[in-house]
Amino acid sequence: MNANTHEHLTYEHLKYARILQIGVIVSFTLLAVGFMIYVLELIPAHVPVSELPRYWSLPVDQYLARTGTPAGWAWLKSIGSADSLNLLGICLLCSVSGLCWLALLPFYIARRDLPYVLITIANIGVLVLAASGLLGAGH
Secondary structure, three states: OOHHHHOOOOHHHHHHHHHHHHHHHHHHHHHHHHHHHHHOOOOOOOOOHHHHHHOOOOOHHHHHHHHOOOOHHHHHHHOOOHHHHHHHHHHHHHHHHHHHHHHHHHHHHHOOOHHHHHHHHHHHHHHHHHHHOOOOOOO
């Protein structure tokens, strides 16, 4: 790669990209390890792999009802089960963008760049609100 290719990149670009890279690698590693633990039945699962095909065709509300699988953030209570471990990787993967923004916030504050501070806080706020479940169906 040509050295001139990166001359337009700023500190923010590089920091965001580095955190994103690390976050994605860690997330996918967790996803792969969690999947292997589930498939190889190394830890007991709430819904064992052998029973999963009987539920594949069900809509999510029926799947949750028939299997007793916790919905929303209640999955954290069953984090010790193999099928819930997969959600840890998904949750981290969904959080990586917010972590990138969070890492840039002190830089923007120190630079006294008010528009970027406000945009960054707004981005983080939207991500937190979306993750909270407050905007979900039935609320």
